[in-house]
Amino acid sequence: MTGPLATGRAGGADAPPAGAAPLPARVGRGPAADGRELTGAVHSWDLSIGVDGPGTRFVAFLAGCPLRCRFCHSPDTWYRRSGRHRTVDELMAQVERYRRFISVAGGGVTISGGEPLMQPRFTGEVLRRCHALGLHTALDTSGFLGARADDALLDATDLVLLDVKSRDPATYRRVTRTGEIGPTLRFGRRLAARGTPIWIRFVLVPGLTDAPDNVAGVADFAAELPSLQRVEVLPFHRLGAHKYAELGLTFPLAGTEPPTPELLERVRGQFAARGLTVA
Incomplete structure (x- = not known):
């Protein structure tokens, strides 16, 4: 969901830079008490504006995720390897290279994935x-x-950008x-x-997460959450x-169309009717 501003190998990280140090043998372990030598599996990084938290942000995408969401647009982050x-x-x-830039732009740093809590020490x-x-x-x-x-x-x-896939247990299992x-x-x-401030993210997928009762449950x-600041309704896409x-996998929702403006309006309206700020 990020919008790259284009720097270095942002958003890709397909090959190590020239002169890179040899890779450690293990992930998530390190001898230094201050964590400086702690290692993690980092898939890529990017810069984004307004979609991964407030302002312009440095976003680190960690590798590995326990879920297999049908609408996932980053299957290349599923495994730590x-x-x-x-x-x-x-x-x-x-x-540090972008510290001044993101500070002046009112942004910050977002740790994403994959699922960053697969690597809690590093995160x-x-x-x-x-x-x-x-x-x-x-x-x-998630x-x-x-x-x-x-x-x-x-x-x-x-x-915390909290990805709530569904409120209904059966729908949650179908999604993930x-x-x-x-x-x-x-x-x-x-x-x-x-x-802790929270932004809830809800991916709207026609025929999967759009049922009125399911949306009402998430709303x-x-x-219930007094520290919630906003709800982001994210329209499903096939990007x-x-x-x-490329990975030799079948995209589960290849035949699913993005939500119509009317459906998007109805779902946003359900959240707004509960007194929630909706983006």
């Missing part, structure tokens, strides 16, 4: 380091692994092809109890279909 091993220092060196340390620099920090997550986010990680997180909605709901309520959950072809 699709990422490059990077230390916290290496990723922070990239952040937490990057967030902590960014927070210490005075940068606004955001965590983009919440399915929310129990892995300890208090220290959340203390360094200024905003695995997993349960319970962990996401518990994580959202935990964030609200802490006072009811959103209305990632070529990635499935």
Whole structure:
């Protein structure tokens, strides 16, 4: 969902840069107590405006995800092996290159994926380091692994972009092809109890997530959260279909059309009717 501004190998990261250091043998482990040598599987990074949190943002996409959402536009991030091993220092060196730019632009740093909570130690340390620099920090997550986010990680997180696939358990399983909605709901309520700002993201897919009762369920959950700032209704698109072809996979929603303006208006209206700010 990001909009690249184009820098370096942003959004791609298909090959290591010339002169890169040898890759560590393991991911998520490191001897340094301060986390500087901690390594993570980083798929790519990008710059985006207004779609991964407020302002212009440096977005790091980590590799690995436990879900297999039918509408996923990044199947190339499903496995950790699709990422490059990077230390916290290496990723922070990239952040530093754009630190002044994103600060002046009222932005910050977003850790996305894949699912960043598959690598909670690495994610937490990057967030902590960014927070210490005075940068606004955001965590983009499905919440399915929310129990892995300890208090220290959340203390360094200024905003959580919470992907709520569905409120209905059966629909959630159809969407994700695995997993349960319970962990996401518990994580959202935990964030609200802490006072952590939340943006809920809901992907609108005709014939899959658009049922009025399903939308109403997500809206009811959103209305429970006192720290919720907005709901983003994201129209389904097929822009990632070529990635499935490149990976030899079948795109599950190849025959599904994006939502019509009328459907989008109806769903946004359901959220707005609960007194929620809708984007």
